[in-house]
Amino acid sequence: MADSATPRTGDAVAVAFSGGLDSTALLHAVTRAVTGQRVIALHVHHGLQPQADAWAAHCERIARQLGAGFACTRLSGSPARGDSVEAWARAGRHRALHDMALAAGADLLLLAHHRQDQAETFLLQALRGAGTAGLAGMPRQQWRDGLCWARPWLDHPRDLIRAYAEQHGLRWIEDPSNADTRFARNRLRQTLWPAFPGAEAGLAQAARWVQQADELAAEVAAADLASLSTPERLDLAALSRLLPARASNALRAWLARHMAAPASLVERLRTEWHPGTTASWPAPGGALHAYRGGLFWAPGSCEPPPPSAIDLSRPGLHSQPGWQGAWLVEPASPGIPPARLARLTQRARAGGEQFQRAPASVPRSLKKACQEAGLPPWRRGGPLLFDEAGLIAVAGLGMDARAFAEKDAPQLAVRWQEDSALLQSEGEARVAA
Structure with missing residues (x-):
């Protein structure tokens, strides 16, 4: 043995x-x-x-x-x-x-x-x-x-x-x-x-020879990815400067962290991406997105969940598996009156929405607000929170300033966390405990 x-x-x-x-x-x-x-x-x-x-x-x-x-x-x-x-x-x-x-x-x-x-x-x-x-x-x-x-x-x-x-x-x-x-x-x-x-x-x-070659390829990929990637992003511009075989090796290793990628997908990514390209590719269990020189993995269905009712009037982490994330609610200022958070509708972006980032700013189209914030295209679809009076918050952008509570009134801040950030915060909480 x-x-x-x-x-x-x-x-x-x-x-x-x-x-x-x-x-x-x-x-x-x-x-x-x-x-x-x-x-x-x-x-x-x-x-x-x-x-x-x-x-x-x-x-x-x-x-x-x-x-x-x-x-x-x-x-x-x-x-x-x-x-x-x-x-x-x-x-x-x-x-x-x-x-x-x-x-x-x-x-x-x-x-x-x-x-x-x-x-x-x-x-x-x-x-x-x-x-x-x-x-x-x-x-x-x-x-x-x-x-x-x-x-x-x-x-x-x-x-x-x-x-x-x-x-x-x-x-x-x-x-x-x-x-x-x-x-x-x-x-x-x-x-x-x-x-x-x-x-x-x-x-x-x-x-046995191939086993050794595979081990060597894994070692080279690990060294390359240490400088080319983070858990969320692969630097496609830097990857393209490697020799083709080495680039493919690193790309396969990065994709393996997220899915079982077919060889055809690896080839498409290498041949269809060029500097400045913004594009998406369907992949097993989710989708891949090229944006601003990086490759990103987004798990889950490309179709957003249907509208749903949600109560965020209590502090805590409110997981939303269908949206691959969670709403974090905690006492903070500025924030939203708790009564306005009790009966919300959560839905995808429909078009025509306006968002106001700060009390002194003016409402802008949600599309422009996302662009100004540098929010990647695949994260602009929601979820969005509404009450009867209007928009409350947008995942990735934060709370709409028009919904803020009066200065001395009770208030709760609402913040969206992607799954990766959610896992990190839970891990930090366990360490602190």
Whole structure:
């Protein structure tokens, strides 16, 4: 088992146990190698085969015989129309293994992937046109959500694992779906390895080289982004001065902080942006905006929520998830009379609104007020607060001076916070507490 920079604190070691040759051999080896900790076998019942119940019973029996604990989760539901059965099963299996391992008190989960699995993963990713992250294949060890996923046999050929199982007289399940050529991995196993018996080692070695290249690319991207970006903004002008490959690398790394960006989006951003461009691109989970030489990420739907009633007459943080932010209400001067904040309407900008920034100023069109304040175009849509008498406040601009209370009257200040600012203020409050 590989060492980890993250200290382990769990009192159990978990083994993903399908009952097949590889996981049976791994469970046998682990129960003999681990001392001072419990070993627990984790089985995922996919419900895809008529023998699935019998397989679960077999796995529990073998685990008990080997002196390991046992846990099993049955997946519910089925793949959505058009979805891959393999992808659905893989995602469900990962969730189930994670939850069972943590419930058992384990922070180390061992998987029986071997060299042939790695070679197949590399080749399948290459056929899909994957980048370095995909071609790197499976990591030997990776911490995710409090659990270390480790593959101690990733460099071992499968023949060695079979020899180990036969030497110890182990019994395992033969899954008939492994012969189903509808699945791409099975087609590879039945055609590639017999025709190119030496390919396994070469492809696995290629995956190791790509892993190193991917790690190097991540290090270079981190160094570039340290000077090119903030959590909210990427400097496109400075990015464009890098070599194209380095610029793409940094751009992909910045986008990965916010979404799983398709390669086509990265290419569009690089080719469609030019100095002085103001533009927007739809993206998974939100939109990207180029404005004043920077690239910004705005999560959420492009369509504003419908108008709604809201009561802001009490101090506090009033979260508005549909608007990706919150109204912060606190006693301050200048402010709004609390009675005017009790029955408000919150809505998007409709056009024609006027905003007065200070008592001594004159009302201006909301469009001009946003421009003067340097508010980016995608943050000019709202929300806006109204009472029966008129405009109260605008997200990003503040309170309308026409709604201010008299000097000595009770008053509350209303201020909008974007989600990022909201998270920061909550974190500061927790530290102060």
